Amino acid sequence: MTDMSWIGAVLTAARPQALAALLRYFRNLDMAEEAFQEASLRALKAWPKNGPPRDAAAWLIMVGKNAGIDAVRRTSKHDPLPPADVITDLSDVELATVEQLDAADYRDDILRLLFICCHTDLTARQQIALAMRIVSGLTVKQIARAFLVSEVAMEQRITRAKGRVASAHVPFEAPGAVERAERVAAVAAMIYLVFNEGYTTNVAEQGAKAPLCEEAIRLARLLLGLYPAEPEIMGLAALLLLQHARAAARFDADGAVVLLEDQDRTRWNARQIAEGLALIDKAVRHRQPGPYQVQAAIAALHARAKTFRDTDWSEIDLLYGALERMQPSPVITLNRAVAVSKARGPEAALALIEPLSDKLSSYFYFHGARGAFLKELGRPEEARVAFDRAIALANTPAEAAHIRMQLDRLSGAA
């Protein structure tokens, strides 16, 4: 490993904690980021000679604090001093060692940093971009690539998002229990958004978007490290790990989508599956089910099945039923119908989704699934109509290609 790559990993690992502490100190995101940036530059000079400090985050916080204060002093010769409440604890800078903070302070700091990115004034994509820039420390270039937009456009999007956050006055006092729980839930939802943005159905985009999935997993582990006994956070981390474990098997050499039933399961990532299964096992012991845990439990059943034929469809049917009760949604019912078709046959599945035809009439997957059930029931003409409808609604060429393959099989069988 080169100096740059190991220092890079140490800086990335220390970033959330160090930046969060600097944010509490300076109460200004730009100042905190500049201070962290300066501390990182000094680390790049100092660490190759001396090796990394035992506590890299503490080093970066101390150096960042001092660098930030120097910067304020320099600019204050030209600009009027910022109001006193912008910079706190100036007098005891030299005394305040990072070790004096206990774990609870760190936890609230990092949660605050994460929570800033989920502000309700921000759109989903702004939340994702801000989290990737601020918490994960991806470059604007990397984020722009993942969103398939120009660097300039992404820079503007992030600047606008930061402007909104800055004027939104995130409270800096320690949150109460209820507020803390709300923040944790909002952050979990944001992490899920990051993952979904990265979980593409298109092989051409997979390379560019994969970092979002990996960062989402890192953020989920970070949140779980802060709240190790929260079953829903275990469920979230498990869900992301189990989904991402299949990444290498999801597209074939030509870039076509490989469905779960056709995936080469030896290409699934065994270590991520083991971690996901361990987490869902731990979560279930708490007996406080929630949507992330249920979704993770479904993913776990797929991961545990040695082959597609070994999948426990009745259990998946039951879990989707539980998920429907927690979050009633026609899309979840549609997913359940796929399990029902395997467990109880296509007729039961079709009966389950027919009432959804109004709500899902413009939804690609509805017509695709309906076509598949009709095909299985030996009703090729109706299946053909449903597949044609699905192709018309396909979001990507890969989706359309998959349905066309179904249509071809229909013609072959007929």
Add this chain to the structure above:
Amino acid sequence: MQYAILCYHDEKVTCAWSKEEDDAVMAKLGVVMERLTKQGKLGPVARLLPTTAATTLRKDREPALVIDGPFAETKEQLLGLYIVDCKDLDEALEITRELGSANPGGAYEIRPVGFFFEPPKAISS
């Protein structure tokens, strides 16, 4: 003499390695492990999943308490272990230095083994 080489590192750092960096570290370790195997010096080796996947059973109350997370909150975490058979501590240290050169940072604890039981058939994962 059997020694356990316990590997400690900041898991936030090892989780921040890219897949290529992680693969490179594992490949370097693989070379050392292969040589030790040929010399008949290597026993079981394990890489542990992150401490967020850990559960702790605390016996300081009755009944014992099950807690999510690792036994202790530390800057470095126990991330893996090797069992090696060496003639003395110097040789164990030599092997540890070789393993340690695969990646920067972290620390190793070399602990002599007092009791070792090898089951007749290894568990399969």
